[in-house]
Amino acid sequence: MLTVISKDGTQIAYEKIGSGPAIIVVAAAAADHNDATPLAQQLAQSFTVYNYDRRGRGNSTDNSSTYTVDREIEDIEALIHVIGETPSLFGSSAGAVLALEAADKLDNRIAKLALYEPPFIINDGRAPVPADYIQNLNKLVHDGNRSDAVEYFMTAAIGVPAEFLDYMKADPSWGNMEGMAHTLAYDGLIMGDTQSGKPLPTDRWHVHVPTLVMTGENSEPFIQSAAKALVELLPHGEYRALPGQDHSAVMMAPDVLAGAITEFIQP
Template structure:
């Protein structure tokens, strides 16, 4: 891991490979390790960077003054500091919401958007009843005694987690900070970026698990209908964490898309 300082926040990141920059933004209750299959497979052709969001992994704690904008601004600082922009920016689940806010605030840093099983915020993508159920479930997790705290959400996979990634998932879960998860929950409940979607002027790849129970295909169709230049790839047999459940299919889709849409400074 390497580190940068972003306005008093220490951000950890992994950087591997050479070529067009490809930045991965992880979901809630995760860190950069969730992108292991992508880092390994795509670094043969791209400069792959996966960050630990503030409050996750080896990054410093998330300042309480931050909102979604503050997180996106720190991602912008990372991209600028590493001189990656404009970059392909890929976000999964909550990370896709962060990537959308990055584009809203710093469009010049984004060559393309790659949205993987994500949301335009929960408020922007889910029915109110579903949001209430998720809030209740997460609040219950957060009020559990420390020894019983389990940040794992239901519905992440279409079937059982791939056996080769079970130790990785356990290691990531063990490092989740309850304060960060609670803060992300507060943001996600109120986030609604639907108004941004029609104004996205860069190519967008939408990668969705066929059986995603957390961000169903109806959300993908919402994105596809709203974003002017968008391509939807449905990953057969995958759930919400399609990048782990079917990494080969996801990696192939990302590779082909990035090849077809090189950043302007690399054309």
């Protein structure tokens, strides 16, 4: 993998594949660049894809003693400097919210923004994330209970029923998520209070680039409601539901997702 040094000295590792206009792929919570590789390969048919490990994951380091969302935006900014042109951004789940935050701060350095299922909770469609979620995560990781931290993330943030956890733990991906357990609180900080069941703040994002907010047609109603609410806040936002898809589309239907992204960025 290639590397670039972010503002605070953190080494950000990334893969560069394909040719065409540049697009940066921002991974979801508990994921590194490997999880987005199938999508990156599909996008590489039309774009030069920069698929990176967010700080603290995979081959990227994390030099900050205290995490802030701004540090992750600086990581994206470092990639933009390497690219040398104005890229588009794609982010999924919590990575979609990070991409949104980056577009807010780097508005004139982003061409277009494509988001898949930002996991806002803006109504009573599902239980809100606990107010002490980040503190609980940090304590579990600090005490060495990484598997418990992933379990807490899955149940409290994702909403996975407890009876599914044993099946999930038997999959090798669980061990990978344990390795990234310390970064789960990072995504909690990115989400802020947008998973509290309250309407989205009207003054948090000032994004003026064309933005596509996508959901899966089969995803839960609260996800679809949140995506539509976000579009209403963006001056150049549009909403699209992908037929037959759900929250797993990045890994399970990368061709479908890549097709929608390509159609939006290169109409």
